[in-house]
Amino acid sequence: MLVMLPPSEGKTPAATGAPVDLDALAHPDLTPLRAQVLDALVEVSARADAPATLGVSPGLAAEVARNTTLREAPAAPAARVYTGVLYAAAGLADLTPAARTRAAAHVRIVSGLWGVVTPTDRIPAYRLSMGTDLPGVGPLAAAWRGPLGDTLVAEAAGALVVDCRSATYLAAWTPPADADWVTVRVLREVDGRRSVVSHHAKHTRGVLTRHLLTRRGRAPRDADELAHAASALVGDALLAVELGAPPRRGARTLSLVVA
Incomplete structure (x- = not known):
């Protein structure tokens, strides 16, 4: 099983600690492109037009300026750096040793x-979206697509891929055809009518992630086992769990219905 998450927009900077060591991150074959993107981001973030170039509001200028010190800034496990609704619900920073x-x-x-990191990889807080066209690199989703395909294929081949990413991050990597690929959709039900809502989606995907990491037994191996595992949340966090029929190609959809 692979649970694919997007990063959070908000991040908590580490107060102390050694800076990021690119060679120590998981998937070291990505190191050359990581270094290229990092150097380009540091350079762009020092420019007067950096917020506009990175697609953020002027009110986030301080976070953009912090990008200029990414090589020297303290790093911490990604589980602690990434914050926000999904990560608050997933609680990756306070799991038991086994989880x-x-x-x-x-x-x-x-x-x-x-490109991709694990929860234990040590990184600094930064500001950069996958949807950015980064000067010196180009559109990031396109830049990462090939390297991520080469890197993740061994982990995803023949495996269950539980995809909690947004469309921006889906564009950077598609699981191989032999993976059991399931995207997680969250619907809100009010008076019998259902609609898609972003805040509930982030929270509920976080709840599902934590459940998959902390429940007893082995990890789900296919879409049906995933739906069965998620059904344990019905009556507590969820109203219903519905697994879509297998498509001719692409992902199945696991719909999580909340009140």
Whole structure:
């Protein structure tokens, strides 16, 4: 099983600690492109037009300026750096040792800067979206597509891929055809009518992630086992769990219905 997560927009900087060591991150074959993206981001972030170039509001200028020190900034496990609704619900930073080991084995976080990291990889806080057209690199989703395909194919081949990413990060990597690929959709039901809502989606995907990491028994091996595992949340976090029929190609959809 691979649980694919997007990064959070908000991040918590480490107060102390050694800086990022690119060679120590998981999937070292991505190191050359990581270094290229990192250097380009540091250079762009020092420019007066950096917020506009990176597609963020002027109010986030301080976070963009922090990018200029990424080579020297303290790093911390990604589980602590990534914050926000999904990560608050997943609670990756406060898992038991056994669940932490499971998270390191099964959770992958797709990033515009690092390509992909595990929860234990030590990184600094940064500001960069996968949707950015980064000067010196180009559109990041396109830049990462080939390297991520080469890197993740061995982990995803023949495996269950539980995809909690947004469309921006889906564009950077598609699981191989022999993977049992399931995208997680969250619907809100009010008076019998259902609609898609982003805030509930992030929270509920986080709840599902934590459940998969902390529940007893082995990890789900296919879409049906995933739906059965998620059904344990019905009556507590969920109203219903519905697994879509297998498509001719692409992902199945696991719909999680919340009140």
